[in-house]
Amino acid sequence: APTLRSRCQRLNFSVPDQEMAETWLEQVSPGINATMALRDSAGAPLAALKARESGALELRSAWRDQLYALAAQRIDPISAASKVDKDGAAVWLRAFMGLLREILRGLAGVDAEPRALALSHRLGAAHVEQLLAEAVESQRRLQSNANPQLIIESLMISWWRRTAPSDKR
Numbered sequence: 001a002p003t004l005r006s007r008c009q010r011l012n013f014s015v016p017d018q019e020m021a022e023t024w025l026e027q028v029s030p031g032i033n034a035t036m037a038l039r040d041s042a043g044a045p046l047a048a049l050k051a052r053e054s055g056a057l058e059l060r061s062a063w064r065d066q067l068y069a070l071a072a073q074r075i076d077p078i079s080a081a082s083k084v085d086k087d088g089a090a091v092w093l094r095a096f097m098g099l100l101r102e103i104l105r106g107l108a109g110v111d112a113e114p115r116a117l118a119l120s121h122r123l124g125a126a127h128v129e130q131l132l133a134e135a136v137e138s139q140r141r142l143q144s145n146a147n148p149q150l151i152i153e154s155l156m157i158s159w160w161r162r163t164a165p166s167d168k169r
Contacts, residue, residue, distance in 0.1 A: 015043040025049060036061070036113070039105075040098050059088070060095035067099055068115055070156060071122075071163035077156035081149065089148035090139075096155060097135050103128055119163060127162045134158055 015021070022034035025045050029052050037057055041047035051057040066083070069075045084092045099116065106112035106120030107128065120128070138151045 016045065018043070021045040021048075029053075032057075039102060039113075040095075042101075056091055059091060060098060063092050063095040064099050067096065067159060068119075070160045071119060073160070073164060077160040078153060081153040081156045084149075084152050086148040089152055090142055092152060093135065093139055093142065093155075096159075097132075097139075100128060100132050100135060122165070123163060131158065131162060 016024075018035075018038065021038055021043065025032055025034040025037060025048055029049055032048075032052055034048075037048035037052060038045065040057060040060055041051055048057070051060070063084075066075070066080055070077060070080055102112050102116035103120045103123060106117040107125055112120065123131075134155060138155055141151055142148060
């Protein structure tokens with residue numbers, strides 16, 4: 001394999017600009033929320049299209065709504081975690097990390113979804129950093145023999161506690 005690689009020309013492709021990617025996505029997948037689909041897929045239009053076609057885009061959107069409901073203390077973390085089956089844990093974790101990425105956009109003063117922007121003001125950088133560290137560790141643990149249900153429960157409890165309004169912390 002190293003010999004083969006040394007004889008190949010390496011081509012690097014960058015992510016297209018936002019406007020071009022949105023236009024393309026809207027043409028090939030009418031009705032898609034191209035802006036959110038691209039944010040959810042780190043700007044990669046083919047990944048966004050694949051997520052739409054597989055239903056993962058809508059699922060991640062529903063899980064983000066669930067996370068907002070947790071942050072508002074409208075639902076409890078254990079019952080919310082019970083709705084994520086073990087096969088969906090990795091997709092849920094991707095939605096969780098996508099929401100944290102959106103909150104970071106708000107903290108950085110970059111255009112962010114209004115609900116994420118509101119949470120960014122409540123959370124602050126330190127809590128987002130801790131949640132990201134937990135999410136990365138959870139991703140590593142999901143690839144081992146760890147119990148997916150316990151991982152999701154742990155993250156949801158941490159999210160629920162950290163996003164609680166300051167008078168409830």
